[in-house]
Amino acid sequence: MERKIKTTGKVVGIIANLVIVDVDGPVAQNEIGFIHHPEADLMAEVIKVMGKHAYVQVFESTRGLMVGTDVVFENHMLEVTLGPGILSRNYDGLQNDLDKMEGVFLQRGNYTDPLNRDKKWAFTPLAKVGSQVIAGDWLGEVPENGMPHRIMVPFKLEGSYTIKSLVAKGSYVVDDTIAVIVDANGKELDITMVQKWPVKMPIRVYKEKPRPFKLLETGVRCIDTLNPIMVGGTGFIPGPFGTGKTVLQHAISKQAEADIVIIAACGERANEVVEIFKEFPELEDPRTGRKLMERTVIIANTSNMPVAAREASVYTAMTIGEYYRSMGLRVLLMADSTSRWAQALREMSNRLEELPGPDAFPMDLSAIVSNFYARAGFVYLNNGETASITFIGTVSPAGGNLKEPVTESTRKAARCFYGLSQARADSKRYPAIDAIDSYSKYLEYPEVQEYFNEHISKTWLDKVIVAKDLLLRGKEAMEQINILGDDGVPIEFHERFWKGELIDFVILQQDAFDKIDCSTPLVRQEYLLKSVLDVADTSFEFKGFEDVSTFFKNVINQFKQLNYSEYESDQFNGYVKAIDELVQAQKK
Amino acid sequence: MNMETQAFQTVYTKITNITKATVLLKATGVGYEEMALVHGRLAQVVKIYGNDVTLQVFSGTEGIPTNAEVVFLNHPPQLKVSDQLAGRFFNAFGDPIDGGPEVEGEIRNIGSPSVNPVRRMQPSELIATGIAGIDLNNSLVTGQKIPFFADPDQPYNQVMANVALRAQADKIILGGMGMSNDDYLFFKNVFSNAGALDRIVSFVNTTDNPPVERLLVPDMALTAAEYFAVDKKQKVLVLLTDMTLFADALSIVSNRMDQIPSKDSMPGSLYSDLARIYEKAVQFPDGGSITIIAVTTLSGGDITHAIPDNTGYITEGQLFLRRDSDIGKVIVDPFRSLSRLKQLVIGKQTRADHPQVMNAAIRLYADAANAKTKMENGFDLTDYDERTLVFAKSYSEKLLAIDVNIDVLEMLDTSWQLLCANFTKAEVGIKQEFLDKHWIEN
The missing domain is CATH 3.40.50.300 (P-loop containing nucleotide triphosphate hydrolases)
Known part of the structure; x- marks a missing residue:
């Protein structure tokens, strides 16, 4: 989309945020243009071209816009600005920094810089002068909130380049030239910490x-x-x-x-x-x-x-x-x-x-x-x-x-x-x-299965399948009970139903608002699944179906308290013991 | 609405096309969304193509001749705002309908820009309504937006009026759309009997008025709300009833504009159209706030229809009313109702046991519903089933019914009493620390 002169045009039609522009030169699909509304410049994107008419979608309200208003096209698609200082920012959909906008209300046509141009970053070179680089290669890095932010050869560059110079370790602002690279024809390019990329294209470096x-x-x-x-x-x-x-x-x-x-x-x-x-x-x-x-x-x-x-x-x-x-x-x-x-x-x-x-x-x-x-x-x-x-x-x-x-x-x-x-x-x-x-389709991938065998345990996936089966059987049992009534089915159905409930209440349900229960590390999940399946594997002795629900409600309650307790704390171990006692007492 | 025409304005007299809701004429120098007078009726620019300008005539085009006078007013829809708005009743254009004088004040464009999300404050102040179905199970917070999903025969307007009067708002703005004259008079009476008229501003489109005029009502109400919330830093409660009729008007207009309808003949932009209104609910940094309570009437309780469905994705929860035949009263349905912002206040501004007590009671109430199904199907009930049924009845009566008016502490204590009277600790399943503190041994 390289053009020497910017294409301009005039508004000829307005329907909500779709504006039709009569253009005087070439325009590209998805090219960005600005409509010079008297109150503010409104950003827009070309979404259709019919003859001399470019249809643009305006990213702002078109209230008060008149036909005849000038439009200038920018020779590029919708782009984001990439460089250190993006982390912890709050942007709008077009990457305007919301914190830099004045006032409580958003004003249309208020476009703000996504980066801080004055902040100095501690740059450390990673590449060597004289080496060959291509788009995406790391030239150096700056720490950004504890993360290594790599400064890369701009993604838009094609072919291979030689690093002619690279600045020394030190502090620089994002627009400082940190490297000069040379292409095969000897043309030099200054590289800063900032580059732009059109959002609708994937970055494939x-x-x-x-x-x-x-x-x-x-x-x-x-x-x-x-x-x-x-x-x-x-x-x-x-x-x-x-x-x-x-x-x-x-x-x-x-x-x-x-x-x-x-x-x-x-x-x-x-x-x-x-x-x-x-x-x-x-x-x-x-x-x-x-x-x-x-x-x-x-x-x-x-x-x-x-x-x-x-x-x-x-x-x-x-x-x-x-x-x-x-x-x-x-x-x-x-x-x-x-x-x-x-x-x-x-x-x-x-x-x-x-x-x-x-x-x-x-x-x-x-x-x-x-x-x-x-x-x-x-x-x-x-x-x-x-x-x-x-x-x-x-x-x-x-x-x-x-x-x-x-x-x-x-x-x-x-x-x-x-x-x-x-x-x-x-x-x-x-x-x-x-x-x-x-x-999760990933469970079917052999490489994933291998990963689980190696990193959790060889029996993990089998246990997961057992748990899923128990859930399904519990659901089936519930349907039977609902049709035939509590005493219309064998006690075994109640047991099956409650084993499903056990997995549901203890593993599936999780309190997102509790400090401890909100997040369960994998080791703890492994422990929990094993403990729950141990209970489900046990053969119990029940006199009537009411005993089944009483027993499982007690077990579930203890497990829930356990989920609220710090892993392997005294409190936690107390509940482990209580569960064991309940199970032993009811065992066949 | 500012309708003064200015000197030397071009008067057009050649309308080329007329449909039921729009007229088309050749004109120049016209701005998008600009207002105009067509044959003395208010209209707005909805499409410009070259010199062809399409105007939507709010009150319909009946009787408009092709040589009617058309004058453009050079401004979008506007409202004059000042303290004089308080206690007044207006139509959809912001003109007084109570026989009082015109309001003097600053002219504001309606449908103004939205609040920068980084400037919003997190809603954090509980709105107590005394209704336990709301305060206990679905607490409201300033800056929230929440509708009643109700069938047309349910007493939603009464509950809404109660909530409005108890909510201790500095201003209450009523936006009535397609409101029956009886309901309009109901609100007028309730507010004046409560001596609250000076806190109330009303914009009303009744069923007597043309439906398309309704489209202006929410923006009028919210422009007034923003004046009080931003300029005067007040807590403003906006009541919008009935948003289903608002959406119906949207579909009429989109149909006349030859737009391709999406689900349920609603315009494809329904979500954005509704969001623009509801998102005006906000907690401002300097104390002012706008809270929106709306009504979306359902047809036969169907919440999958495009209007309630889109609304549900925009609002921060929804409130359902239901008639409980066991106690013969209307209750706030604990299953289908939800306030998404309650997590911000319950257990924080209210007692720490609030979230757990609330969840336990609703879970047991759900067990009662299952027991009831069992009973209706002719199965024997267990002892536990029997106890849930006893619990559910008193829970409905003492807490869920809409005529309850108690404070939150009393609601929590009542819940504990009901839980302890009917269940064991294991059945209740609440965190041990709260059981230790609040459990009442029988």
Whole structure:
């Protein structure tokens, strides 16, 4: 998209945030332009070209806009600015720094710099003068909130370059030249710590992208134990409103093992974003002893912000994730909710008068979603280091119907499915993940199975399958009891039902608001699964079905108290003993 | 609404197209979303293409001739704000309907920009309503937005009026959309009988008025709310009833604009349209706040319809009313109701045992519902089943019924009494420290 002179144009039509511009020169699809509204310049993106008319979606309100207004096109697509100082920032969907904006209300056309240009960073060179480099190679690093932030050869460069000079260890601002590189024709290029990248293009500066095989610990038992997600894996959480999607997503982002956490609040409630703003700066990160906020980036495009920027926000988040992945870091990206993103696509498609697909969504929805999920992954960088983006999106299915287009499209793209159930939420069984319907495709990967055998134990996967079977049998038993009545079935059915309940109450249900129960380390999950299965394996002697429920309620109660206690503390051991006594007393 | 026309304004007299809700004419120098007068009726620019300007006429186009006078007003919809708003009743355009004088004040554009999320404060102040179904199980917080999901025959307006009067807000702004004249008079009477009229501002579109006018009501109400919350740093409670009728008006307009409908014939932008309104609920940094309590009427309790469904994803919970035939009263349904912001105040501004007591009681109430199903299916009940049924009845009567008016401590103590009277400690399953403190041995 290299042009000497900027193309200009004039507004000829306005329908909400779709503006038609009569252009006087070449324009590119997805090129960015600014509309010179008398109050402020409004940023817009070309989404269709018909003859001399460019259709642009405006990222702001078009109130008061008149035909004849000048438009200037910028010769580039929607880009993000990448460099040190992104961590702990709060951006809007177009990467404007929200904290730099004045006043309580957002003013349209208020675009702020995502980086701090005056801050000095302690730079250490990593490469050597004279060596050959390609896009994405590390030239040096600066510490950013405890994370090594690598300064890389700009991703846009093609071919191989020689490092002509590299600055010495010292402190520099982001715009200082830290290296000069030379291409094959002897042309010199100054490299600073800042580069730009168009958000809709994936950054592919890695050598290889194998299938994910390492477990990502989230501390959420019904994920880690039953349907685990891998480092660099993809998952999605569909659920009707009120089933605890957001609480679950916050829990994962607080607890999961990752270097960088990126949260894209895409068309969601502003108060939920405020909750992150308030909580994350206070949450201590157990691994580094620093605050969680220091390694978090928030892309806040709440539901009342302009709809076109909402579409951009998920791409902005993913591109920032890819940037940090190229530094050899493990990134966790959470998007809440991808349905709002799809709705933004629908609104624009509708204004463009495209023929609609199912539920009026654009026909290519499925392809767009798949392309996006495909940008996550575990990679080997060119220098042999590993890095990853684990992506978990939430889906808000209309009417709680999992057959709607966004859920269906996502199901094709994501490898883990964590379905939230209304019935579980209604009976306050949180997290409301339906363990029977949910799945993790990763459990079928031989490399994952091998990883479990080696890192947890050889019997782990067998136990997981036993637990799943017990849940299923419990559910079947419950259906029988409901049909035939309590005394219409053998006592054994009651036992089966209560063993399912035991796993449900002790392993699946978890109190996200309790200091200890909110996150269970893997060793503790291993212990818990073993203890619960030991109880389930025991043959008991019951006189009547009422004894069964009394016994199991007591056992569950002790296990719940155990979940609230510090691991292996005296209190904890006390409950272990109490459970054992209960079991011994009832044993055959 | 500022309707003064200015001197030397162009008067257009050539309308080319007329539909049920829009007119189209050739005009220049027109801004998007600008207001206009068409044949003396208020209209707004909804589409511009070259010199072709499409205007949406709020009160409909019946009787408008092609040579009608069209004057553009050079501004978006506006409201004059000042303390004079208090105690007054207005129509959807902000014109007085109570026979009083015009309001003097600063002119503000309605539908203004949203609050920068980093400038918002976390909602943190409990709104006590005295209704245990709300305060105990679904506590409301300033800056929250929450609707009643109710069937048209349920007493939602009465409950909402009660909540509004007990909530100790500095201002209550009523936005009535498609409200029956009887309901309008009901609110007027309740507010004046409570001596609260000076705290109340009302914008009302009744069923007598054209439906498309309703589209202005929420923005009018919220512009007034922002004036009191931002300029006067007051705690403002906004009541919007009925948002289903608002959404119906949206679908009428989108249909007339030839837009492709999405689910349930609603416009594809329904989510954004509703979010723009509800997200005005906010806790400002310097003390002012806007809390929105809305009503979304359901058809036959169907919450999968596009209107309640989209609303549920935007609002911070929802409140359901249900008639409990066992006690013959309307209760706040503990299963389907939810306040998402309650975690910010329960156990923090209220007693520490609040979250656990609340959950235990609801779980046992759910067991009672199962027992009831068993009983109805003709199965024998266990002793535990019998006890849950006894518990559920008193829980409904003493706590869930909407005529309850007690404070939160009393609600918690009552819950403990009911739990202790009917269950063992293991059945209640509450954290040991709270059992030690509050358990009453029988």
